[in-house]
Amino acid sequence: MxxxxxxxxxxxxxxxxxxxxxxxxxxxxxxxxxxxxxxxxNIESTIVELGSIFQQLAHMVKEQEETVQRIDAHVGDSQLNVDMAHSEIFMYFQSV
Structure with missing residues (x-):
């Protein structure tokens, strides 16, 4: 037992x-x-924060769009003026 x-x-x-x-x-x-x-x-909150940052960045880029377009137009105008001035100087030297 x-x-x-x-x-x-x-x-x-x-x-x-x-x-x-x-x-x-x-x-x-x-x-x-x-x-x-x-x-x-923690990962989820970080992703949400990154999403917010990218939205702010997209907004800032959109705000700058008009300025960039104006700069591009001014560069084009400047190039045209330089080409015209070059032609005028060339014609002047030919006439001298």
Missing amino acids: QDDSKKTAEVSVDMEFRASQQLQLINEQESYIQSRADTMQ
Whole structure:
């Protein structure tokens, strides 16, 4: 009978040890899952912030569009004036 009670006690201790290990594993998994969830929330907030920055940048570029178009038109006008001046100088040298 003593052998039966020893085996029962060993099985009981073994079962308690395994249950303890499983609880510890579950706690570690929950901690890992919570850590992943926190990381995902940080990534999401960073993406939202980047989206806002890109929207602001797009707005700034749109505001500069007219200025860039005017500069481009002025450069074209300047090129035309330089070409005309070059032709006038060339005609003057031919006449001299």
